[in-house]
Each structure stands twice: as C-alpha cells, then as structure tokens.
Amino acid sequence: MRAPAxxxxxxxxxxxxxxxxxxxxxxxxxxxxxxxIGLSLKENAELMANPNSVFQAxxxxxxxxxxxxxxxVFIWVFNSIxxxxxxxxxxxxxxxxxxxxxxxxNFPGRNILFVVVLFGLAVPEQAVLVARHQIFSLLNFHNxxxxxxxxxxxxxxxxxxMTQYFKxxxxxxxxxxxLDNASRFRIFWKVLLPLTVPAQATxxxxxxxxxxxxxLWPLISATKKDMxxxxxxxxxxxxxxxxxxxxxxxxxxxxxxxxxxxxVYLFFQKYIVTAVSGAAVR
Amino acid sequence: MTADIEIRNVSKHFGTxxxxxxxxxxxxxxxxxxxxxxxxxxxxxxxRMIAGLETVDSGEIAINNERIDHLPPGKRGIAMVFQSYAxxxxxxxxxxxxxxxxxxxxxxxxxDARIGEAARILEMARLLExxxxxxxxxxxxxVAIGRAIVKEPKAFLFDEPLSNLDAALRTRTRIELAQxxxxxxxxxxxxxxxxxxxxxxxxxxxxxxxxxxxQIGSPMEIYERPAxxxxxxxxxxxxxxxxxATLDRSGRNATASFADGVSVQTEIASSxxxxxxxxxxxxxxxxxxxxxxxxxxxxxxxxxxxxxxxTLVYARLGDGQQIVGSDAGNSRVAVGHKVGxxxxxxxxxxxxxxxxxxxxxxx
Numbered sequence: 001m002r003a004p005a006x007x008x009x010x011x012x013x014x015x016x017x018x019x020x021x022x023x024x025x026x027x028x029x030x031x032x033x034x035x036x037i038g039l040s041l042k043e044n045a046e047l048m049a050n051p052n053s054v055f056q057a058x059x060x061x062x063x064x065x066x067x068x069x070x071x072x073v074f075i076w077v078f079n080s081i082x083x084x085x086x087x088x089x090x091x092x093x094x095x096x097x098x099x100x101x102x103x104x105x106n107f108p109g110r111n112i113l114f115v116v117v118l119f120g121l122a123v124p125e126q127a128v129l130v131a132r133h134q135i136f137s138l139l140n141f142h143n144x145x146x147x148x149x150x151x152x153x154x155x156x157x158x159x160x161x162m163t164q165y166f167k168x169x170x171x172x173x174x175x176x177x178x179l180d181n182a183s184r185f186r187i188f189w190k191v192l193l194p195l196t197v198p199a200q201a202t203x204x205x206x207x208x209x210x211x212x213x214x215x216l217w218p219l220i221s222a223t224k225k226d227m228x229x230x231x232x233x234x235x236x237x238x239x240x241x242x243x244x245x246x247x248x249x250x251x252x253x254x255x256x257x258x259x260x261x262x263x264v265y266l267f268f269q270k271y272i273v274t275a276v277s278g279a280a281v282r
Numbered sequence: 283m284t285a286d287i288e289i290r291n292v293s294k295h296f297g298t299x300x301x302x303x304x305x306x307x308x309x310x311x312x313x314x315x316x317x318x319x320x321x322x323x324x325x326x327x328x329x330r331m332i333a334g335l336e337t338v339d340s341g342e343i344a345i346n347n348e349r350i351d352h353l354p355p356g357k358r359g360i361a362m363v364f365q366s367y368a369x370x371x372x373x374x375x376x377x378x379x380x381x382x383x384x385x386x387x388x389x390x391x392x393x394d395a396r397i398g399e400a401a402r403i404l405e406m407a408r409l410l411e412x413x414x415x416x417x418x419x420x421x422x423x424x425v426a427i428g429r430a431i432v433k434e435p436k437a438f439l440f441d442e443p444l445s446n447l448d449a450a451l452r453t454r455t456r457i458e459l460a461q462x463x464x465x466x467x468x469x470x471x472x473x474x475x476x477x478x479x480x481x482x483x484x485x486x487x488x489x490x491x492x493x494x495x496x497q498i499g500s501p502m503e504i505y506e507r508p509a510x511x512x513x514x515x516x517x518x519x520x521x522x523x524x525x526x527a528t529l530d531r532s533g534r535n536a537t538a539s540f541a542d543g544v545s546v547q548t549e550i551a552s553s554x555x556x557x558x559x560x561x562x563x564x565x566x567x568x569x570x571x572x573x574x575x576x577x578x579x580x581x582x583x584x585x586x587x588x589x590x591x592x593t594l595v596y597a598r599l600g601d602g603q604q605i606v607g608s609d610a611g612n613s614r615v616a617v618g619h620k621v622g623x624x625x626x627x628x629x630x631x632x633x634x635x636x637x638x639x640x641x642x643x644x645x
Contacts, residue, residue, distance in 0.1 A: 170366060170368065172364045172366050172368035173368055173370060175333075175335050175355070175362075175364070175368065176362070176364060176368035176369075176370070176429075177370075177381070178334075178335070178354065178355040178356060179333060179334075179335075179355045179356060179360070179361065179362050179382070180356065180381050180382030180385055180429075180433075181356030181357070181382060181385040181386050182356070182381070182382075182385050186385065190381070191370055194372045195371065195372060
C-alpha cells in the first residue's frame, strides 16, 4: 500500500515542476509581445531618451492614431491577406486534387511522378530563386499578386500529406459510391473530400502561416511599396541602426500587423494544436 | 424487382495469378444463393465482378438476359452490402440512404417515401438523423441494408456482412436477413466462409475452392451428398470423419476396411466404384457410441465435447486414427474409457483419390 502513495506524491511533485516550466516558458513567449504593446503606447521622444520608460506612465495612443493616419501598414496587411489567403486556397485545391489522383487513380508513370513530387521536399527555395526570378521577370509577374502566390502553389508537402490521407480512407467508400451511381468527381467532392477536413485544416494552417511569415520571395518579387507584404513592409520602415527613432510608431504598426494572425490563431486554435502535434496526420 | 443472373465461362486473373477459372453459374430470380468457401477461393472476387467492382477478363455476366459486364457498377441495378458496411461517415443515416437516389435525380418526395419505408421495415426510424459513428455494429449493418433496400435493386449482393458482428447479433441478423428475403422476394447473393450462415440462409449453396465451383446444391444436398471430399470436409461441424480404406467390391455394395481390420458394410453400389485407393467418410452423428465390442470398431476416448442436446466423443482407434462419434447429451462416457463405435453404412461416403464422392443409393 505504500508504493502507490509514493507514486502519487511523486506525480504531484512532477506536476508542480511541469507547471513551473510552463509558467516560465509562457513568460518567455509573452514578454516580447507585452514589450511591443508597451512600446507602442509610449511617446517616441521619451523612448529615445530612456528606453526603460516603457515601464512608467504616462501612456498614449498617439502612435496608433499616427499609424491609422499615415502608415501603409493596412495596405501591407491587405496584401498579406490576399497572398496568404490565395496561396492557402490554391494549395488546398491543388494538393487535394493531386493527392486524390496519386491515391486513387491508376495512370502511367504515377509512381515516378510521386517520387518527383517527393524530391520537391528536398529542394530548398534558395536553389531555385535566381531561375524563378528570371522567369518571372520575363513574364512580367513581379509586383503582382499572382507573382507572389504562384511559386508557393508547388507544394510538395501538401501533395504528400493529402496523398497519404486519401490512401488511408477505405476504398470500400469509393466502391459504395460507385454502386450508388456517383461520378468520379462526385465521389471525390461529396464522399472523400469531406473526410479529409482534418488534413485540410493542418495543411491550410501551415500554408497560411508560412505564407504570412514569408520574407525572402516577397522581398525579391515585390519591389513597389504598394505591393509589399507585411514582412517586407515592416522591414522597410526600420530606417536606422537599432531603430532608436520612432520605435513606438513602429511597434504600433507591429500590433496592427499581428492582429490578423492572432485572429487566425483564436479561430483555429484546436486545429493548430492538432496540426502541430501531428495527431491529424496518421 | 428481381433478377435471373447468368454467369458464363467467367475467368479472372490478377497479374499471372488466376483467381477464377472458366466459371459458369445460373442464379434464378428470387433465389437466395450463398457463395461458400475458404479464404482466397475467389468467392468475393466473383461477387465483385457481378457488382462491377472487378473487370471480367473473359466470359460474360447477364442479368435478365441482358449483358451487364461492360456496364459501370451504378448502371447494373444491383445493391451491395459490404463487410465493413462502407457507410459514409460524415453523412447522417438519412443522407447515406438518400445519396444513391439523389445521384439518379430522384425527386425528394420519392426519396423520403423510400427511406421511410426502409426505416419501417428495418425498424430504424429513430436512427435516421444519426451519423454512422453514433451507431452500434448491428445498427450500422441495418443502415447498410437500408441503403441497399431504398434503391429497389434487381439483386442484392452481400459480402460477408455478418463477419463483424458478435455471435448473438450475428444469429439475430441472420434470421432478419432470411425474413427480409421472404418479404422482398429479391434475388440475393451472399458471400461467406461460415457454413452455418450458408446452411441457414441459402436456397442453394455454391461451394467454391481453389478458383472453381466444387458443388452447387441445396443445403441438405451439400450436407448429405457432397460432390467432393473438399465439400464433405468443409461443410459440417465437426468436419466429416475421413479414414483411409481398402474396398471389397465383390458384393452388390462395397465394404470398406480400415488399417486395423475394422470393416464397414456401406450401401454404395460396388459397380460404380473404380479401382485405386479410397477414403471412407462419415459424419459424427452417423457414428453411434456403444459399449466396447458392440460396434464396428473400438476406440479410447480422447476428448468429450458436451453440446447440450448431444455429446461429441473423440475416440482414437487402434491404428491411431481419431473418429468423432455422437452420444446422448447426458452421456456417461468419460475421457480414457474404451467405447465401441457403430458406423451407419447407409450414411457413409467413399471418396476417390481425385476427391470425387460416392454415396449410398437414394431412398
């Protein structure tokens, strides 16, 4: 009878250690966010004189008012929403269709083609950057939305994920639907696709966040200020070394910039946790 | 709606492997026919070929004299119930049943009426708005059958539909299927490896083995007059007793002698038997357990299986062969006892080396 008591005590101690770690990590994660919000509520001149004044009143909304009045941040947020949204939608459509094809259709060269797709996972973006830049220049795709969206649509990971997911769905469902007189597209659309929602959510979240945070390709392709995405736009506002001027204004822009992604997190929290834990990918 | 189904010289290959070899079969309208055989014998493949889920490499399949083997599954006018039920998990029971009817453009009123009727027949009206994940195995089975019924097909195909149910539910569903057949009077083809299902449900059983049909017949024909040694051994529990025997064909009927000198006078005409080695076969219920020295042979009891209404007695003969005999439910025989075994010559069978069977003359 002693052994379980020790075990419970041990578990309680372990739980406390775990809780302490979670609190510590939460502070580490939240500190920069609180710091940004704090800086955005301070006068720029005051911050320049004393960066530590972030902890002292008075606070002001002046930076937010200035941002609304003068900043291009809303254009950049809009651009990022268009690019990330378009890329996510396109990736989901193409990956689902390709995944269905690889999982369910028999066509010559299917296996070789799938290996080619898998190779895509191993090729880093930097390796194709110059060639892609030249092609897009020839096609006049730079400084357009499709120029920002198209490269991301060749999503090897998405095709791989959806292929595996479609393969895991029992073929009897297709067969039952065939006996139910459903066309191949109807089987895909009405029977199989709804069953891939967990995988779609995983892929959609990863794609959206990846596109939202992408910096390299927008930096090359979007050279006009009104085509900047948020990452490029924010970087362009950092005018001098260490950003000793106008830091409050910059942070107010950052708060506006972070709001959409925060909303995405709030709405898709359940799916994000599932996606990150890998539980949706069996 | 019902269907005569004609299968003519059908063959099927997967790569270099032959799965079905030149198989022909006629299924009559309103017949409940069961394909019975061990795993890998080709019974499910044959069913899937009728359904259109497998192509026919050679031969043809016709329903009501109309060739259907070139038609897609949905155009054949048949419905199938799968072993795994294959219900659409994201749709309600109602939507599962409606899906096939919507695909052929049926009006909402007719769909609702058919679903209502099927739900009434299968007593599942309260399940209509549930998803398959919220149903028990038995309920899912009902929905799968309901999905087939609403289509009012010419023929129903069942691919081992009871395999996933527990023993009690399997028995109940079996009875319900028999009642459903009586009610709908449709042609039904049922695939199973369970001989009890086959015996209890079928008007006729098609016993398949190794890519071929071994025998087609009513359950009692299959049981009492098996065409081959395989059928004799596969149908019936416990399996038929087989003993190597030499034949004395000097009389009108053959006498079978076993290695340790035991002999049994059969009622199988000597004239129809060929030369060569034979196997003597007899079912356990045709071997009575009597006092030692009173039967055709004596044996020592190895194992007893008390089934309630009778007791199966596994006795070992002098030459080491085991014979299963039958005694009363309250048999006083015990393991280790020496008992006599009386063989009923009228019910005995002989099998040639090729497996062909001979039986006593029909009364």
